[in-house]
Amino acid sequence: MGLPEHLKHTLDHLRQSGLYRFLKTVEGEQGPEIRYQGKTYLNFSSNNYLGLANHPLLKEASIEAVRKFGTGSGASRLITGSMTLHEALEKALADFKGCEASLLFNSGYHANIGVIPSLMGEGDLIFSDELNHASLIDGCRLSKAKTLVYRHNDTEHLEHMLKNNCHKRLIVTDTVFSMDGDLCSLPRIMELADQYDVLVLVDEAHATGVFGKKGRGVVEHFGIPSHHPRLIQMGTLGKALGSFGAYVCGSNELIDFLINRSRSFIYTTALPPAVVAASKAAIDLIFKDQSLKEKLWKNVTYFGAPSPIVPVIIGSAQETMDVAQKLFEKGIWAQPIRPPTVPEGTSRIRLTLMATHTKEHLDRCVHVLEMVL
Template sequence: MNWMEKELADMTDASLMRSLRVNSLVLECPGYTVRGERLLLNLSSNDYLGLSQHPVIVEVMRETLLSEGVGSGASRLVTGNRAPYGRLEEALAGWQNCEAALVFANGYMANSGVISALVSRGDVVFSDQLNHASIVDGTILSRAELARYRHNDMEHLRFLLNKYRDKRRKLIVTDAVFSMDGDQAPLCELALLKREYEAMLMVDEAHSGGIYGRRGEGLCHELGVQDEVDVHMGTFSKSFGVYGAYVCGSRTLIRWLINKARPLIYSTALPPSLVAGISKALDMVQTEHWRRERLHEAIRLFRSSLNEAGFDVGNGDSPIVPIIIGDNDTAIRFSGALEEEGIASVAIRPPTVPAGTARIRFSLSAVHSNKELIDAAERIRTVGLQQGVL
């Protein structure tokens, strides 16, 4: 296995090597992380609504842990389907105004399981070129043909839909909010094309669920196209602050997935305590509107502060705020310098993003104060000048 050492050395030379670092949380300091002995403002977390340390969710999980035990003990189709699952899925279906819902272990397994259950050889998946890796891998596993369209380019998608219009099944898949750029998919246009070409439409709301919509249902509801979406997918590891994923849709879809989605069939069920914690988080996502309001206020403030500092972060309204650096070395140095300034912000490099677009990807939370964000923007400006990015 010596070939690994050679390739790892090549990755190191290209500034593409990754390693694991220990982070710790301090309950008294939401929005921060501890590395070594240093308390850092956490601008790399997906805890958008600040629920990951909420004491009410913790207490619900503790109580369920004591009554239901540590693990589920089996897959859901064997004996792992405990009572908290049914309560959560009924609540999810009501929240999304769908007929039924299904909980998966995580977003990667949900996307790979759904896509490979819906299409196979002889079918085609139309996927935005910036979609999450789980969507790409789900397509590969399905053995359907992959037709990647240029990012948010509806004319290119139309061209591909025409090219493959005679395929047996056609599935259009997109992120609602793209995880590395923070921009939105043109969901209204996608809904029109879906109808015109009689395709299925699947939307991944991982980075938009909890943030958009009157009750945090996501961008599809915010834009009023939810009834055009055949597969609503989202995660509990971001705005919900917990772990897991969901798929909502028709009863037929959910029955099909229970019988065909291999990651669901062949995986041990989530622990009941975790499922109970998700249910409590779902209640809070729907009712504590102030969290969304506070998050959007933070987004506007942070984006405008970085724009005023001279960075081009676009005009989006998502909590994902990227600064495109370009080369890998500079991005790593930028990230390290920010850590010295008390900010945790990770350098994102290929293959997560296209070559030549290494970046610092900031992620905001409702628990960040205005003062923290204004101070952070000034420190980011200082580092940008030092690193020659500004």
């Protein structure tokens, strides 16, 4: 089917304003060097922070799971899809995060669009950081609750908004902001949550495996008790954990509630064995061995950044595309990020650092950036 004229115009408009998106298919593994159309590029665009996406232990765990359990789960968790592997991973995740229980979702996007609408509905109030990830924003929209957006990390603005009373209230925030790499002011947010009796949903997508002494995330980094009664934690398994999927952690009661009310959990086929086994292997590995996290932080410190996400703000979408193209021509794969992912006028190159980058990789990246900017 061809596109109707008005949709073709939409694409033309995106092309003319530097906002057009297209796929670039890489060949081979997601390492610090990636292959594209026969050439090698230094990869500064992956969330494979610890290099686990191609770790031999995860690969072996996946292969073994396929041999024992097959390739598909065959049904949703509530039908026949709930396998011993899912249960083992959920137990490992709950232990890892220091919570009573956890529940797997098929992705971080699924988790956020499932959890928020199950907790909140019409007539309720959500407080959302203006730079929250799209999946949190979509979760808020789907819930039909009224969403008040507070200025980025501005807890005074949040407090001002919290004076709006309502029966059910929820604060939602990334803990590491996905396009900026800064941390939310979680200790203050939790104080406000206690003071105003509000629930808090934190998205630890970019913090799991990266922040905290044991890699449990920003909640651990700030020493917030995991079993805090107002705290709901979600995180993803497809970034630092090198696999795919997501989890929500909290009390047994919360997990029971989500199993019963979360549509993106109920109405979808369960994660397949290979993926679940790889996630479990990743959790077991990072629980025992902090060395990959230490290598990652050595690189982050060398770069002088507060997290492995390093934004280089350019401004206009077109200029950002031009810079990305120049970097690409010099062998650096660094993703241009444009609206609507980031606010108008703040288009940027988003660099991500990994444990598997060598000092030479980092130096080369800085050198090329200096040439291009």
